Amino acid sequence: MDETFDVMILGAGAAGLTAGIYASRAKLSTLILNEGAVGGQMVLTNEIANYPGVEITQGFALANIMKKQAKDFGCKIKSNVKIVEYNLEQDIKSVVLEDGRSFKAKAVILAPGGKPRPLNLPGEEEFKGKGISYCATCDGEFFTNKKLIVVGGGNSALEEAVALTNYADKVTIVHQFDHFQAFEHAIQEAKNNPKIDFIMESELRGFFGNENLEKVSIEHLPSGKISEKIINGVFVFVGYIPSTEAFINIVHLNDRNEFIVDEHMKTNIPGVFAAGDCIAKKYRQVTTAVADGTIAALSATEFIRTSK
Ligand SMILES: Cc1cc2nc3c(=O)[nH]c(=O)nc-3n(C[C@H](O)[C@H](O)[C@H](O)COP(=O)(O)OP(=O)(O)OC[C@H]3O[C@@H](n4cnc5c(N)ncnc54)[C@H](O)[C@@H]3O)c2cc1C
Numbered sequence: 001m002d003e004t005f006d007v008m009i010l011g012a013g014a015a016g017l018t019a020g021i022y023a024s025r026a027k028l029s030t031l032i033l034n035e036g037a038v039g040g041q042m043v044l045t046n047e048i049a050n051y052p053g054v055e056i057t058q059g060f061a062l063a064n065i066m067k068k069q070a071k072d073f074g075c076k077i078k079s080n081v082k083i084v085e086y087n088l089e090q091d092i093k094s095v096v097l098e099d100g101r102s103f104k105a106k107a108v109i110l111a112p113g114g115k116p117r118p119l120n121l122p123g124e125e126e127f128k129g130k131g132i133s134y135c136a137t138c139d140g141e142f143f144t145n146k147k148l149i150v151v152g153g154g155n156s157a158l159e160e161a162v163a164l165t166n167y168a169d170k171v172t173i174v175h176q177f178d179h180f181q182a183f184e185h186a187i188q189e190a191k192n193n194p195k196i197d198f199i200m201e202s203e204l205r206g207f208f209g210n211e212n213l214e215k216v217s218i219e220h221l222p223s224g225k226i227s228e229k230i231i232n233g234v235f236v237f238v239g240y241i242p243s244t245e246a247f248i249n250i251v252h253l254n255d256r257n258e259f260i261v262d263e264h265m266k267t268n269i270p271g272v273f274a275a276g277d278c279i280a281k282k283y284r285q286v287t288t289a290v291a292d293g294t295i296a297a298l299s300a301t302e303f304i305r306t307s308k
Pocket residue numbers: 010011012013014015016033034035036037038039040041042044045046047048049050051083111112113114115156160237243246275276277278284285286287289
């Protein structure tokens with residue numbers, strides 16, 4: 001039998017959990033369905049040092065506090081589900097899970113976030129989990145006393161490279177430009193770390209090995225010269241892809257596949273809102289996801305109360 005709620009939230013990252021806190025606190029019956037582990041990208045993050053009011057904390061710890069807050073207000077959370085059908089355009093919206101269960105709601109908040117962008121290089125698929133990783137928190141410990149490459153030049157790349165020096169003997173950051181696109185403090189922290197060195201204006205070209213990754217090829221872009229480097233592991237931090245593919249042709253997206261929303265987080269469909277890294281915006285942080293989730297939940301609350 002269908003279970004019906006006031007608000008259904010798809011995604012339990014920072015945006016979805018915050019929306020869950022606000023909607024359930026407004027006494028709306030609220031369900032969060034999450035396709036992955038609760039916490040989303042927060043649980044991929046080693047340390048979060050810039051969330052106001054909380055001193056440096058591990059990402060999963062912050063996620064657990066948000067989850068507890070939502071549940072304490074009565075929000076139901078179902079994680080590791082697979083949604084196979086979305087019916088968002090009717091007044092009562094519904095989704096169907098792979099196991100046949102279906103859930104209905106008067107309003108839906110889309111908060112599916114994003115996933116790490118791969119390099120799409122030869123050997124990348126083959127050595128995923130066998131030397132190639134996209135999550136320092138998850139896999140860093142496997143590389144204790146090893147030599148690593150970190151690919152990328154933004155905040156995530158530099159901060160996670162520093163975190164990886166807790167395990168690895170040496171971390172080489174490979175970046176395509178001659179400068180980084182990161183906050184100055186992150187750049188200085190990486191530059192001051194004796195275990196970190198840099199290969200600038202260069203890009204990886206391929207991954208090689210037998211059972212596990214053993215070697216990469218690197219192109220120095222100004223000269224076109226290709227060299228090889230023996231390595232135990234490569235961590236990739238080159239941005240993200242919004243997890244919106246299931247909503248193409250349902251909800252309006254821009255050319256980067258991000259949801260188009262107004263200032264109240266409304267999409268083109270009445271009663272459907274979107275929040276967090278999945279929406280069209282410039283800055284993607286826990287604080288901005290939390291802010292979007294707040295606005296989406298307050299807008300959904302108003303939508304439900306004024307549609308009665
Ligand atoms: C390595 C790394 C380090 C970072 N460091 C920091 C930092 O120090 N400080 C900071 O503020 N930010 C940091 N960020 C960014 C921050 O983590 C994100 O901006 C924020 O967590 C995004 O939250 P979200 O809820 O929008 O999405 P996500 O965290 O991506 O959560 C979305 C959730 O929805 C699920 N999902 C996907 N599709 C569906 C679907 N169709 N239905 C249901 N569920 C679905 C996903 O499995 C996931 O659990 C970092 C990010 C990374 C990757």
